[in-house]
Amino acid sequence: MPEVSPTPPGTLGSKILRRGRRTVLGMDPQKLIKNFFGANSSIAIIVLVLIMVFLLREGAGFLSTYHHELETYRKAGLEFCDIADTPLKQQQTMASSLRRALSIEMEPLVKTARERRDAAFLFKRAHDEQNSDGTATFDASPLFTPEEKNQLKAELAALAPESTDLPATLQKLAGEFATKDREAKTKFKTIIEAEETFEEAAEPVAEILDELKTHATETKEAANEFHTLEAGRQQLLAAAASASGSEKADLLKEAELSKVEEPKYAERVETLLEKREDLVKALGDYVTAVEEAAKSLQSSSTHPEAAQLIASVEKAIPTHLADIQKASKDLAAWKWDEPVSFFRAVSSFAFGTGWITNSSWQDFYGVLPLLTGSLLISFVALFIATPISVTAAIYTNQFASEREKELIKPVIEFIQAIPSVVLGFIGIAVVGDLIKGFSQWEFLSWIPGFPIQERLNIFNAGFLLAFMAVPTMFSLSEDALNNVPRAYSEASDALGATKLQTVFRVIVPAAISGILSAILLGLGRVIGETMVVLLVAGNRIAIPDFSDGLGAIFQPAHTLTGIIAQELGEVSRGSSHWQALFMVGILLFVISLSVNWCARTIAKRFEHPKA
Amino acid sequence: MNNPFAGDNSSIQRRETLARWLLRLGSYVVVALTVSIFLFITVKGLPHALKPGFLTELTSTLHVIESNDGQVFKTNPVEADVIKKQLGDNFRSEKTISYSGGGILGPIVGTALLVIVSVTVALFLGVCCAIYLSEYAKKGKFLETVRLAILNLAGVPSVVFGLFGLGAFVLTAPVLTDAPADRAIFVIPLFFTNLSFQGWDTCVLSGGFTLAFVILPVIITASEQCLQAVPQGFRETSMALGATRWQTIWRSVLPFATPGILTSTILGIARAAGETAPIMFTAALAFKDKLPWQKDLPPLPADAGMFAHWEQSVQRFLGVFTESVQALPYHIYTLAAKIPQNEYSEQAQYGSVFVFLILVASLAATSIWLRIHLRKKYKW
Numbered sequence: 001m002p003e004v005s006p007t008p009p010g011t012l013g014s015k016i017l018r019r020g021r022r023t024v025l026g027m028d029p030q031k032l033i034k035n036f037f038g039a040n041s042s043i044a045i046i047v048l049v050l051i052m053v054f055l056l057r058e059g060a061g062f063l064s065t066y067h068h069e070l071e072t073y074r075k076a077g078l079e080f081c082d083i084a085d086t087p088l089k090q091q092q093t094m095a096s097s098l099r100r101a102l103s104i105e106m107e108p109l110v111k112t113a114r115e116r117r118d119a120a121f122l123f124k125r126a127h128d129e130q131n132s133d134g135t136a137t138f139d140a141s142p143l144f145t146p147e148e149k150n151q152l153k154a155e156l157a158a159l160a161p162e163s164t165d166l167p168a169t170l171q172k173l174a175g176e177f178a179t180k181d182r183e184a185k186t187k188f189k190t191i192i193e194a195e196e197t198f199e200e201a202a203e204p205v206a207e208i209l210d211e212l213k214t215h216a217t218e219t220k221e222a223a224n225e226f227h228t229l230e231a232g233r234q235q236l237l238a239a240a241a242s243a244s245g246s247e248k249a250d251l252l253k254e255a256e257l258s259k260v261e262e263p264k265y266a267e268r269v270e271t272l273l274e275k276r277e278d279l280v281k282a283l284g285d286y287v288t289a290v291e292e293a294a295k296s297l298q299s300s301s302t303h304p305e306a307a308q309l310i311a312s313v314e315k316a317i318p319t320h321l322a323d324i325q326k327a328s329k330d331l332a333a334w335k336w337d338e339p340v341s342f343f344r345a346v347s348s349f350a351f352g353t354g355w356i357t358n359s360s361w362q363d364f365y366g367v368l369p370l371l372t373g374s375l376l377i378s379f380v381a382l383f384i385a386t387p388i389s390v391t392a393a394i395y396t397n398q399f400a401s402e403r404e405k406e407l408i409k410p411v412i413e414f415i416q417a418i419p420s421v422v423l424g425f426i427g428i429a430v431v432g433d434l435i436k437g438f439s440q441w442e443f444l445s446w447i448p449g450f451p452i453q454e455r456l457n458i459f460n461a462g463f464l465l466a467f468m469a470v471p472t473m474f475s476l477s478e479d480a481l482n483n484v485p486r487a488y489s490e491a492s493d494a495l496g497a498t499k500l501q502t503v504f505r506v507i508v509p510a511a512i513s514g515i516l517s518a519i520l521l522g523l524g525r526v527i528g529e530t531m532v533v534l535l536v537a538g539n540r541i542a543i544p545d546f547s548d549g550l551g552a553i554f555q556p557a558h559t560l561t562g563i564i565a566q567e568l569g570e571v572s573r574g575s576s577h578w579q580a581l582f583m584v585g586i587l588l589f590v591i592s593l594s595v596n597w598c599a600r601t602i603a604k605r606f607e608h609p610k611a
Numbered sequence: 612m613n614n615p616f617a618g619d620n621s622s623i624q625r626r627e628t629l630a631r632w633l634l635r636l637g638s639y640v641v642v643a644l645t646v647s648i649f650l651f652i653t654v655k656g657l658p659h660a661l662k663p664g665f666l667t668e669l670t671s672t673l674h675v676i677e678s679n680d681g682q683v684f685k686t687n688p689v690e691a692d693v694i695k696k697q698l699g700d701n702f703r704s705e706k707t708i709s710y711s712g713g714g715i716l717g718p719i720v721g722t723a724l725l726v727i728v729s730v731t732v733a734l735f736l737g738v739c740c741a742i743y744l745s746e747y748a749k750k751g752k753f754l755e756t757v758r759l760a761i762l763n764l765a766g767v768p769s770v771v772f773g774l775f776g777l778g779a780f781v782l783t784a785p786v787l788t789d790a791p792a793d794r795a796i797f798v799i800p801l802f803f804t805n806l807s808f809q810g811w812d813t814c815v816l817s818g819g820f821t822l823a824f825v826i827l828p829v830i831i832t833a834s835e836q837c838l839q840a841v842p843q844g845f846r847e848t849s850m851a852l853g854a855t856r857w858q859t860i861w862r863s864v865l866p867f868a869t870p871g872i873l874t875s876t877i878l879g880i881a882r883a884a885g886e887t888a889p890i891m892f893t894a895a896l897a898f899k900d901k902l903p904w905q906k907d908l909p910p911l912p913a914d915a916g917m918f919a920h921w922e923q924s925v926q927r928f929l930g931v932f933t934e935s936v937q938a939l940p941y942h943i944y945t946l947a948a949k950i951p952q953n954e955y956s957e958q959a960q961y962g963s964v965f966v967f968l969i970l971v972a973s974l975a976a977t978s979i980w981l982r983i984h985l986r987k988k989y990k991w
Contacts, residue, residue, distance in 0.1 A: 034747050040739035041748070044831070047824050051771065054778030118682030391637030399631055400638070410979050411642045417878070417975030419941045420647070422964055425947045426648060428961070438814045470641055500627045521766070528768025530888040530938075534612035535948055561770045565888055568777070586773040589767060596766045600759075 005066045010482045039205055055589060059582030065363060066344035072227075075265045075336055076219035078362050081212050083330045084205065084279060087323040091202050091290075091425060094320065098195045101309035102188065108303075113177040116143050118265075120152060120173050125155045173266025194293040201289035205282045212272055212397055214281075217361070222263040233258045259568040269336040276331060283328045287321055288442060349583065350434045351408035355541045355558075357577055366586065369543045373458070373529055376544065380553055381526045385469040386434030392470075393477035393515075398503050402603040416471040424535030432456055432536070435463075439554070449551025455536035458553045461509065464536060465526045473522040480514020513603055524592055530561040537562060560584050649968070655966025659956020659958045665714045666966070669900060673712030673955055677703045685955070687712050701777030709950050710898060712904040712940070713961035715966060717899055722884050722970075724864030724903065725894060728819025729826060729883045736823070739784065741872075744831075745838035746860055760796065765828035776821030776893040782810040784817070806937030814936045815903070819934040825889050826879040829880075837868040857946055870985055877978035881971045887940040895941035897949065940965045 027035065073079050124531065139149065155167035166174075168284045185192060233255045238250035297310060352366020396408050432455030439450040484507050492502040508515070523605040537557020539562075546552050564581050571577040659665065674691035676684040678701045684694050695702055740757075748754045783796060791798045791807035797804040810819045841864050849859040887895075904927055911919055946960045 030857060031854055034743075037739050037743035037747055040736060041743035043740055043755050043766050044751075044757060044827070045734050047827070048760050048764055048767075049780060051767065051775045054783070055771070058778050154716070171845055236684055336653055345688075388637050388641060391634050392641055393633075395634035395638045399634060408638050408642060410983075411645050413979060414972070415645055416974055417881045417885065418645075418942055419967065419971055421885070421887045421943050421947075422968055425943055425964055426652075429957075430651065431638050437778070439879045467644065476640075498623060498627055500630050524766045528766070528770070530768065530770040531944065535944070553710065561768060561888070564770050564774065565891055568774075573782075578669070582774060582778075585771050589771050592768055592771070593763055596763050598764070 004006060008350075011082040017217060021385065035184065035597070051589065055582055055586045059097070059579050061574075062344070062365075062576065062579035062583045063345050065579055067340065067342055067351065068227075069363070070345055070348065071221060071340045072223050073362055074338070074340055077216040077269050077336060078220060078330070080269075080272050080334055081216055081335065082210055082362075084283065084325050085209055085213075086325050087204060087320065088202060088209075090320050090323070091198075092315070094316055095195065095199050096311055098191075098198060099252070099308045101313075102191055102195060102304040103308040104186040104303050104309070105188055105191065106181075106265055109187070110177065110180045112143070113173075113180040114475050117170075117173045117177045119143055120170055121565065123152065124156060124170065125168075126151075132390065136315050143351055161180060192298050194296040197289055197293040197296075201286045201293065203288050203353050205279070208279050208282055212275060213361075215268070215271055219268045220264070220265060220362075226260055226262050229258055229260050230262075241360070253304050265336060273433055275338075276334075281330045282333075287324055287488065290317065299364060318456055333438040349580075353543060355563070363577065364408055365576070365583075367560070367584060369541050370558055370584065371561045371565055371587075372543050373537065374533075374559040374561070376557060377462045377465060377533060377559060378526045380459055381465035381469055382523055382540050384463060384466035385473055385522060385526075387472045388466070389473035389518075389522070390515060392475055393481060394503060396474075397478050397481040399501075412474050414472050415467065418468075421467060421528060421535070422529040423464050424532040427460055427532060427536035428456065431460050431463060435460055448549050448556035452539055452554040454554070456536050456557050457556050458544065459535040461533050462553070464532050465529055468529060468532065469522040469526050473518045475512075476518030476521060477515045480511040480518060483514065484510045487588040513605065520595055520602065524595040524599070527595070528561060528592055530565050530590060533559045534565050564588075633895075645871055649972070652965050652968055656963075656968075659962030664852065665962055666719070667716055668714030669902070670710055670715060670942070671713035673708040673959070674712070674873045675706040675708065675955060677705075679703045682970070685712075706955075708953065708959075709954045711943055711950070711956045715963050717937040718939040718942040718963070719966070719970075720902055721895075721905070721938040722940070723937060724815045724931065725818050725822060725890060725938060726883050727821035728815055728882050730880055732820055732823035733826050733830050733879060737827055738834050738872060740831050741834035741838055741949075742860060742865075743791070745854070746837050746864065759833055760899055761828050762879055764824075765832075769825060769886055772825050773889045773892050775824070776817060776889055778812055780817035780820050781813055781893055782809055782858070784811050784820075786811060792968065800807060805907045806891065811933070813892070813894055813896075815894055815932045815934065815936055816891040818936075818938075819932075821889045821893045822883045822886060825886055826883050829882060830876065830879050830923040833878070834872045835866070837871030837875065838864060840871065841867045859882060871982070874978050874981045876984060877974050877981070879976070881911055881974040885940060885971050887938075890941060895938045896935045897937070897941070897945045899935075899937050903926075903934050903936055906930050906934075939963065939970075943967060 052348070055596055065328055119138065123135070126135055141149075144152075151165065152169045155169055158165060160164070234271065236251050236255035240248050294314065297314055330350075349365055349367055351365055351368055353368050354364045354366045355369055356362070356364045392408065392412065396405055400408065406478065419447050435457075436452055436455050438444060439452040444450055488506050489502050489508055492506040497505070535561055538561060539558050540556040541558045544552040544555045564584055567577070568581050571581070668847060671687045671953065674686050674688060676686070676694055676698070678684075679700050684691075686694060689810075695705070717725055744754070744757065748757075760771065773874065782794070785806050785808045786808075787801075787804050788807050789804055791805050792809040795807040795809035797808055845860050845863045849863040850856075854862065906927060911923060924990060943960065943963050946963065
């Protein structure tokens with residue numbers, strides 16, 4: 001565009017012209033207008049900077065707050081209790097799988113007797129309430145011979161209405177069950193005993209720990225109260241410094257009044273340390289007892305599922321014991337006044353495996369489970385969306401007739417307008433049930449994780465997000481294909497290549513950088529999506545269990561975006577939880593910026609010469 | 612006569628056809644999915660959306676009363692008491708389902724207000740930015756930075772915009788007030804009042820401004836494309852006749868770009884109406900039993916002058932923007948995730964989803980249709 005050259009200065013004519021112009025701040029109207037628009041154009045930069053500023057303002061205090069909280073956690077001795085408590089939690093899951101194995105083993109032996117007893121008692125109740133449905137169920141029951149049925153009916157009829165005695169048949173049935181149960185228990189005596197020893201072994205440790213925990217919680221509460229009051233006092237002092245006269249004196253007096261003693265950590269921790277030897281000893285006893293129990297566990301079991309459960313426990317025991325022994329060592333080495341390094345707060349946020357809030361014990365803000373959830377969902381979404389949208393782009397750009405283009409393009413563009421909350425709703429109402437229904441089909445059972453337990457899971461969210469990502473990836477890939485110089489395809493055609501060869505050996509490779517950056521931008525869109533994952537991902541804050549391989553994608557998870565949307569409304573401003581959520585926001589912001597940066601770099605790197 | 616160009620049905624050609632069909636299948640899977648989602652929502656939601664009062668009543672709690680002789684009454688809280696009295700001993704049970712009764716007038720009005728504010732703000736900022744980029748800017752560092760910023764802004768997750776809106780508009784934005792709140796960051800005293808940076812609280816204004824920045828990149832990019840599409844010759848002709856740069860833009864560029872800009876604005880409206888995360892903490896409310904303008908203001912004295920009446924009308928009008936509202940997407944979220952699910956809440960859900968989808972979809976469809984239409988009309 002040619003620039004309008006300014007009137008040359010100095011001539012008389014120009015001076016006259018200039019007199020007619022008004023200037024503001026040394027700028028004539030044209031310049032003013034230009035600068036106005038120029039200022040407006042920097043709005044995008046300003047907004048980006050402002051986003052960062054406000055996120056930092058609310059979230060920047062997080063690391064120091066969290067560091068402080070972790071310090072109290074150590075000083076008050078909560079950490080001391082957790083050293084022993086964390087490995088003990090494994091014991092509970094192990095005990096529960098042992099119990100389950102046991103019930104699986106015993107089930108075939110006692111099943112008939114128990115069902116017969118229960119059915120008879122149900123019938124008695126139906127008879128008492130004169131419920132005809134109950135009688136019908138009993139009549140149809142295959143568990144009893146006709147003679148037995150008639151006998152029970154006769155006995156019930158003969159029974160006095162208010163009598164609390166049990167009819168003879170019922171007593172007999174109850175007796176039968178008891179005998180069977182006893183038989184089963186004798187048969188699996190070793191497992192039962194092992195299970196009992198296993199459970200009892202932890203009891204002395206738990207007893208000591210409970211006592212210590214109460215004590216530590218008290219210290220922590222005192223410390224928190226002290227910090228609140230102290231913060232208030234500092235504010236009063238600050239106000240006093242800027243006030244004057246009698247007001248100042250009042251404020252100072254008030255500050256003096258609200259002064260409290262900091263809890264004496266050393267004294268309070270002493271109580272914990274006194275028990276240290278007991279605790280270590282109890283842990284030692286626990287180790288011996290568990291080893292004992294593990295030996296008797298090795299008896300072969302008959303049922304495959306039970307055997308699997310028992311085997312998994314057996315496999316877990318050595319690591320568990322190693323953990324316990326490590327815990328004993330840590331307990332012995334633990335010092336309450338060892339300073340908590342600032343790095344610990346950072347790593348506890350970035351690599352912490354627990355996001356635990358509103359707990360009466362201690363809050364932890366570990367972002368790892370959320371990050372894993374977000375990434376898993378995004379990868380599932382990309383895995384589904386990439387082939388579909390790239391295929392659609394290739395087809396629309398290279399093969400489709402004009403008429404088809406007029407159908408496909410608007411429809412795919414239209415997807416962009418479907419609000420995410422509507423898709424989330426569809427995920428809850430339809431897709432969840434569909435996936436669960438599919439997973440129960442016999443011939444699909446080879447897929448890991450099938451049949452699935454939860455309707456709302458990673459796969460469901462990923463599927464819907466894939467749908468959302470299609471328009472972005474489709475239109476950007478199509479642009480990339482469109483930008484391939486015509487000469488390329490013409491040259492290929494001239495060499496006698498078929499259409500398919502031209503497309504897949506010439507055009508797609510030439511556009512690959514654009515397609516890759518389209519995929520990356522799709523990833524950016526997917527990772528930042530909120531409503532779908534909030535509604536559909538299942539919202540369980542835990543790192544998915546990868547022991548099942550790919551089956552992990554059928555477990556529920558929580559995400560970075562979801563946690564903000566879910567929890568921010570309920571926390572008070574300025575608390576560590578609030579700050580933590582803003583830190584998650586900062587993390588998301590940084591992720592989205594870097595994904596964008598990568599996409600641009602890739603697109604630039606492989607740019608082909610403009611023809 | 613044989614067609615010399617006919618296929619010879621060789622293996623190569625069969626492979627070509629197969630591949631072509633596979634590619635076609637990939638494209639039509641997406642189309643089929645979209646259409647089936649749309650049909651599904653229509654079939655499930657249309658009957659509920661057509662119920663009398665669904666579009667014209669405010670949201671309320673649904674009371675379901677069963678009588679002993681098997682009658683079922685679905686009513687609002689006020690009538691529920693009357694019916695219970697009438698039934699007397701015949702009354703068997705009552706269930707209450709939050710947010711599922713009445714209609715969705717409140718959410719519709721709220722969404723409309725949010726959209727009006729956000730589009731006004733975004734259109735002004737976006738078009739100004741686009742004019743600079745297309746008409747004034749010269750290649751250089753500044754232009755590159757601006758373009759990079761726009762790209763990055765488009766990639767920022769919507770929930771981060773929500774956090775930004777909370778920090779910036781709800782908690783920090785400046786207000787004129789006589790009594791600044793304690794939480795204000797700083798207060799600039801003016802002669803008759805104070806400019807206090809204490810935030811606008813959760814209200815339409817906060818939500819609208821937040822949404823404006825969400826759709827800003829869309830508007831900028833689309834407007835710039837429309838401006839660029841106006842042929843260079845128009846500008847040169849105007850300049851050659853001695854018009855200034857601004858006259859050129861105002862008289863011979865903008866008139867031709869405006870239809871396109873407005874068309875793409877409709878797409879921006881659809882986007883703004885559909886976003887949930889940015890308004891969650893800045894404007895939306897799960898339940899409200901009044902429309903934004905039904906506000907209790909102190910009654911005017913009988914002898915109040917024109918000015919007092921006028922002042923109150925203005926106050927009422929401004930009050931609309933300084934209150935939090937229900938919004939359709941947030942309403943759907945509440946219905947789907949925050950209350951126990953049963954058949955009655957399901958009806959309210961499908962009804963609202965249908966209305967919402969129709970609103971947004973018709974906006975998007977209009978925009979797409981208009982664009983195709985315009986493209987045919989303006990061919991230079």
